[in-house]
Amino acid sequence: MTVSSTGTPTTRVIGGLALLITGWVVVSAFFITPADSVQGDSVRIMYAHVPTAWIAYLAFVTTAIASGFSVARRHRTLGFDRVAGASAEVGVLFMAMTLITGSLWGRLTWGTFWQWDPRLTTTLFLFVTYVGYLAVRRIDTDPRQRASRSSVIALLAVLEIPLVHFSVVLWRSLHQEASVLNTDGDVRLDGLMLFTLFSGVVAFTLIFVWLVIHRQRLTTLSDLERVVGLDAAITARRAENSAGVTA
Amino acid sequence: MKDLGFILASWLITLGSIGMLAVVTTRQARRLSTRVPDDVKPWV
Amino acid sequence: MNTIVAVAKKDLRIEWRTRTLLARVVPFALLVLVLFAVALDSEALLLRAAAGLVWMAMLFSTMLVVQRAFDIETSDAAMDSLLACTAQPSRVFYGKALSLFVQLFALAAVLVTAAVVLYGASVNGNRVVLLVTVVVTATGGLATVGTLYGAVVANMTGRDSLLPLLALPVLAPLLIAASRATEAAFGSQTIDLANGWAWVGVLVVYAIVFGSAGAAAFSPLTESDS
Numbered sequence: 001m002t003v004s005s006t007g008t009p010t011t012r013v014i015g016g017l018a019l020l021i022t023g024w025v026v027v028s029a030f031f032i033t034p035a036d037s038v039q040g041d042s043v044r045i046m047y048a049h050v051p052t053a054w055i056a057y058l059a060f061v062t063t064a065i066a067s068g069f070s071v072a073r074r075h076r077t078l079g080f081d082r083v084a085g086a087s088a089e090v091g092v093l094f095m096a097m098t099l100i101t102g103s104l105w106g107r108l109t110w111g112t113f114w115q116w117d118p119r120l121t122t123t124l125f126l127f128v129t130y131v132g133y134l135a136v137r138r139i140d141t142d143p144r145q146r147a148s149r150s151s152v153i154a155l156l157a158v159l160e161i162p163l164v165h166f167s168v169v170l171w172r173s174l175h176q177e178a179s180v181l182n183t184d185g186d187v188r189l190d191g192l193m194l195f196t197l198f199s200g201v202v203a204f205t206l207i208f209v210w211l212v213i214h215r216q217r218l219t220t221l222s223d224l225e226r227v228v229g230l231d232a233a234i235t236a237r238r239a240e241n242s243a244g245v246t247a
Numbered sequence: 248m249k250d251l252g253f254i255l256a257s258w259l260i261t262l263g264s265i266g267m268l269a270v271v272t273t274r275q276a277r278r279l280s281t282r283v284p285d286d287v288k289p290w291v
Numbered sequence: 292m293n294t295i296v297a298v299a300k301k302d303l304r305i306e307w308r309t310r311t312l313l314a315r316v317v318p319f320a321l322l323v324l325v326l327f328a329v330a331l332d333s334e335a336l337l338l339r340a341a342a343g344l345v346w347m348a349m350l351f352s353t354m355l356v357v358q359r360a361f362d363i364e365t366s367d368a369a370m371d372s373l374l375a376c377t378a379q380p381s382r383v384f385y386g387k388a389l390s391l392f393v394q395l396f397a398l399a400a401v402l403v404t405a406a407v408v409l410y411g412a413s414v415n416g417n418r419v420v421l422l423v424t425v426v427v428t429a430t431g432g433l434a435t436v437g438t439l440y441g442a443v444v445a446n447m448t449g450r451d452s453l454l455p456l457l458a459l460p461v462l463a464p465l466l467i468a469a470s471r472a473t474e475a476a477f478g479s480q481t482i483d484l485a486n487g488w489a490w491v492g493v494l495v496v497y498a499i500v501f502g503s504a505g506a507a508a509f510s511p512l513t514e515s516d517s
Binding site: 129163167 | 439453457467489511
């Protein structure tokens with residue numbers, strides 16, 4: 001009998017907990033927490049927005065660290081590379097949601113979907129950088145080569161992001177048009193609001209872990225399938241040849 | 248509730264895309280895991 | 292040092308014989324400047340945007356030049372024989388970057404002249420010093436990042452579309468810094484000369500960071516992947 005999934009008891013526990021806490025966050029965000037005194041009801045978007053942003057950054061840090069380990073091990077253990085890739089995939093999705101929910105919130109609070117402030121601009125470049133990273137991973141090649149190529153890009157991204165951030169900050173601070181809007185969404189949060197936000201971070205972290213474990217195993221499967229498929233093809237050819245010889 | 252459309256849209260997009268990724272991942276995993284023997288799967 | 296110059300000379304000689312830069316890249320870059328003018332359709336707006344547009348055209352053209360610089364190496368596995376001739380791959384990196392620098396510098400000179408002629412940008416007095424420094428430092432950054440990412444994508448399938456996707460976000464700080472500094476050199480009202488020089492500082496840091504990163508990453512990148 002073959003095990004027909006990438007699930008294990010551990011991942012089931014993580015998944016169950018994630019669902020449970022996400023359910024609580026949704027209920028609390030919509031029905032229990034009060035509207036904010038400054039932002040009004042739009043603060044309810046924040047309970048989804050802040051955790052996705054946090055997870056996206058966590059994902060990209062994970063990718064960078066895993067890539068570093070992969071390089072240190074000279075890509076002999078492909079596990080690091082698979083975690084790096086899975087983490088970047090989840091990170092790109094979460095960053096996309098961060099940008100979308102952020103601009104919806106911005107429309108309500110600032111009156112515009114987008115503000116060219118340093119944090120937003122850096123985030124956008126971060127997003128595009130990892131889209132490029134995933135594009136490189138999609139090239140059909142053997143796993144070792146995929147690992148060595150993508151780790152270089154992941155490590156260069158670590159170099160790139162501080163430079164982007166620094167230059168964008170300098171750009172906006174030297175910009176002489178007066179800033180019309182205060183882009184800081186900082187508000188005073190009461191205990192329950194803070195707790196809901198915190199629960200959201202916990203829930204999304206569990207979701208992140210669940211997704212990375214499964215997607216990392218999925219990469220393992222498709223890498224293995226490559227080998228199994230190749231073996232099968234070779235065996236078939238051999239059988240063909242020997243049949244030809246005997247005939 | 249004011250601006251319910253924006254708030255609902257944010258949550259639906261967020262949870263919807265996470266859910267979609269989870270579904271796609273598990274379906275692909277089901278499909279692929281039948282093609283690979285158990286003894287090489289590290290988690291079994 | 293000899294290796295660096297030899298590699299650069301080799302690349303420039305190939306370039307001179309085929310005249311890709313002259314026949315294709317320069318006309319393309321000028322075309323981009325003309326098309327921007329048509330799209331913006333306002334002389335005041337053009338003058339305001341001149342610096343940014345020049346560097347946008349430079350970024351796009353860099354993609355073409357880099358593509359070309361690595362196509363000549365990947366055909367016939369020329370890179371392998373090149374690396375076999377020298378002990379230090381970092382010198383090959385600097386050589387290729389130097390050749391790219393020379394080509395892009397010539398292109399930048401053409402584009403700045405075009406901005407003066409077509410967009411009515413003006414440079415005078417001590418602003419010329421700033422302008423030349425900006426062009427040198429920004430072109431240095433373009434050359435190092437271009438060589439680095441050219442090497443990254445050199446052996447990949449579909450590299451023509453991957454190069455811009457990977458390199459352009461990395462070039463964003465350079466675009467910001469070079470545009471602002473050039474704006475100052477063009478005598479715009481929004482940025483004064485001192486700020487222009489501050490941006491040159493950013494460009495220098497940028498070129499040094501990617502110059503050293505590229506030299507360090509070049510040998511693992513060009514090891515034949517197998």
